[in-house]
Amino acid sequence: MKIISVVGTRPNFVKIASFIKETSKHNDIQNILVHTGQHYDEKMSESFFRELSIPKPDINLGIGSGSHAEQTAKIMIEFEKVLLKESPDLVVVVGDVNSTLACALTASKLNVKVAHIEAGLRSFDRAMPEEINRLLVDKISDYLFITERDAEKNLLNENIEKSKIFFVGNLMIDTLLMHKEKASNLKPILNEDYAVLTLHRPSNVDSKDSLKNLLEIINEIQLKLKILWPIHPRTKQKIESFNLNINEMKNLTIIEPLGYLEFMNAVMNSKFVLTDSGGIQEETTVLNIPCITLRENTERPITCENGTNYLTGIDKEIVINTVNEIFKNNKKEYRGIELWDGKAAERIVSILKNEI
Numbered sequence: 001m002k003i004i005s006v007v008g009t010r011p012n013f014v015k016i017a018s019f020i021k022e023t024s025k026h027n028d029i030q031n032i033l034v035h036t037g038q039h040y041d042e043k044m045s046e047s048f049f050r051e052l053s054i055p056k057p058d059i060n061l062g063i064g065s066g067s068h069a070e071q072t073a074k075i076m077i078e079f080e081k082v083l084l085k086e087s088p089d090l091v092v093v094v095g096d097v098n099s100t101l102a103c104a105l106t107a108s109k110l111n112v113k114v115a116h117i118e119a120g121l122r123s124f125d126r127a128m129p130e131e132i133n134r135l136l137v138d139k140i141s142d143y144l145f146i147t148e149r150d151a152e153k154n155l156l157n158e159n160i161e162k163s164k165i166f167f168v169g170n171l172m173i174d175t176l177l178m179h180k181e182k183a184s185n186l187k188p189i190l191n192e193d194y195a196v197l198t199l200h201r202p203s204n205v206d207s208k209d210s211l212k213n214l215l216e217i218i219n220e221i222q223l224k225l226k227i228l229w230p231i232h233p234r235t236k237q238k239i240e241s242f243n244l245n246i247n248e249m250k251n252l253t254i255i256e257p258l259g260y261l262e263f264m265n266a267v268m269n270s271k272f273v274l275t276d277s278g279g280i281q282e283e284t285t286v287l288n289i290p291c292i293t294l295r296e297n298t299e300r301p302i303t304c305e306n307g308t309n310y311l312t313g314i315d316k317e318i319v320i321n322t323v324n325e326i327f328k329n330n331k332k333e334y335r336g337i338e339l340w341d342g343k344a345a346e347r348i349v350s351i352l353k354n355e356i
Helices: 010-023 042-051 068-086 098-109 129-140 149-157 171-184 208-222 233-241 260-268 279-287 316-327 344-355
Strands: 002-007 030-035 090-094 113-117 143-146 165-167 194-197 226-230 252-255 273-275 291-293 309-311
Touching (some): 002 010, 002 068, 002 098, 010 030, 010 042, 030 068, 098 113, 098 129, 143 149, 143 344, 165 344, 171 260, 171 279, 208 226, 208 233, 208 316, 226 260, 260 279, 279 291, 279 309, 291 316
Parallel strands (some): 002 090, 113 143, 143 165, 194 226, 291 309
């Protein structure tokens, strides 16, 4: 079986790591790794390959940044050449980024089967570019591997055939469990109590009003607790372009983006995490660290129901009240999530070998 696995961004690298490791155990599977280059610098890309023991990509499309349309179009043009040359039996895409959509669409047009790992997640917010990507990729995929039961309901409601849906667990949690001990053994970044902050979503950082409001919330929290902020390059640029001042927040420690192991170590040692990320909601849940999600919706509701996730939006009062409850130790505890056991990659490979 000849597979092409596609990655493009930080979350993709984390999700694909355990799948690559699992396919390498099977002599009858050739797995070609294609990196679109959507994330391309050291901290956003290279370090992840090293730390997660992902082999160097067989092919790097080197696309780089650009608008959604530019990125998607460039990836499609370059990926089509790869498919015509390699003639794979299957293209595996993960998550919900532009690379996921571009490569799934290109493969589907050439009648190459597509497997979507992390299918069926829905925020029901079409203003999110990722939601459009999810909807379209799921519609054209032949195999839909889901991380939670809600995803199956979403797909069936969209008239996707039940026979295409496979509940396998969560690759991101496979990778986390595989590297948890190694991450915990690193020297802590801070030797005092702190929270971790990540911000990158367009709805939060592309609007001056939203970003200003978030910085006011952060300012109030940092008066009580140190905040460690590995800042996303795009967010940093927006703060500068909007001329917003963060220099007076003495308890806010801004650092460059962290590698996977360093970031997991920072999360493990934190009091709580403030984020607008998707994957971090899952990682904090399994690590039993409170997660305050600065969004109006989540495509991962299981992390709120069975995990440590609080969906607060960016309402100052709600966020501060949630922080105060965590300070009082009135916090959610991880109650376990079905099949988040570190064996998702094993299940996926077993199904593919039976199906193809």
